[in-house]
Amino acid sequence: MEQSAFRSDDEPDARLIARILGGEADLYGEIMRRYQRLVASVIYKMGISVDDMEDLVSEVFMKAYRNLARYRPENAFSTWIYRIATNRALDEIRSRRHRRRFGPLDERLPAPGPGAESAVNKKDRSAVVARALEQLPHEYRAPLVLLHMEDRKVSEIADLLGIPEGTVKTRLARGRVKLRRIIARQFPEYAV
C-alpha cells in the first residue's frame, strides 16, 4: 500500500480515482494533498472562520469520497471538487443564517458601531472588507468572492452557482453597492 501511494505522486487524477474506486482507498490521501489548499481557499474566502475551516474541508473531502463514482473523468477533478466546496460553504452560510448564529470573522475587529472605525487602523482595511462581506447576504457574497477573490469568470460562477450569467451580473453589481453601503455605514473611515 505504501508503495502504491509513493508511485501515485505524478499519476493523473482520473487514473488515481479509478484506482481508488478499484479498492485502493489509501490513494485518496494523494487526492487530498493535491486539492486541500484549493478547497480551503474557497471555504476561507467565503467567510468561514478558521476554527470551522478544518471541519468543512474534511466534510468536502468526505462528500467527494462518498460520491467519487459520480465523478466524470472528462471534466477536471479540480472543477468538481471546487463545486462541492462552494456549495458546502454556501450551505454553511445559509444554515448559520437559519440558526441566526454568526461566528466572528476576524477577532481583531471591534464590534461595528459608533467609534468602532477609530479603533481599526489602516492595516486592517482588508479585515474591514471581510467583516462587511460577512454581513452581505450569501446570494451577493458568493459571486463577489468568486470573481474578485478566486479569479473566476462570470460564466464559471454561473455554472458553479447554477444561475444564469445575467443573474450573476446583476448580483455582482448589487453586491458591490450593498458592500459599499455596509462599509460606509459601519466603517466610514474606509468608505469606498
Add this chain to the structure above:
Amino acid sequence: MTCRAYERWIEDEASGLIAPGIEIRLHEHLRSCGACQRYRERTVSLAHLLARTRAQVPMVDVRERVMDAIHAGVPPAVARKRFGRRALWQATAASLFLFLVFGVLGSLSALLFSARSVSSGSATWRTLKGLGATLWSLLGAAGSLVMSLLDAAAQAAVSLAPMLPFLEVAALTILVLTVCSAALPLAREFRSGVRPQRSEIR
C-alpha cells in the same frame, strides 16, 4: 446616453465582461464626466480591496482525519455538529410531545365516535367507524412524528439545510390535517349537545 448606462458598463468592466469597442466608448465618456470617473474609481478600489482580502489562506491538513474516517467508515460530520445534535434532541422531544398530544386527541375522538354510534347503526358499522377514527388519528400522529424527525435530521445535517423549508411546510400541513381530523368529531359532538355516558362507552 445617461450616466446610469455608463455605470452599468463600469460594472461590466469590473466583472471582466466589457467588449473592447464598448470599453473605448466608456473611456471617452470618462474623460469628460467627473461623476462617472468617481464611480469607476470606487468600483476599481472595491475590487482591489476584495482581491487583497483574505489573500493568506491558513494551512490545513485534513488527510489523517479524513483517512481515519474512511477507514472507520464514519464520516467526520457525524461527530462534528454539537449544535446539530442539540437541535436533534430538542426536535425529537418536541416530536414526541406532538405524538402524545395527537395520540390523546385521536383516542378521544375515536372514543366519542364509538360512543355516539352505540345508539345508531349495526355493531359492525360501529366497530368500523371506531377503527377508522383511531387509524386516522394514529396515521396523523405518526406522520407528524416522521416529519418532525426529518426536520430535526435536516437541522442536524447541514447538507440537508436547503430541504428545510419544504420539510417544514409538509410537517405543518400534516399537523393541521391531524388537528382538524381530531377536532372535527369533538366539535360535532359539542354542537349536537350529545355527551357520551359512562354506560354507553362501555
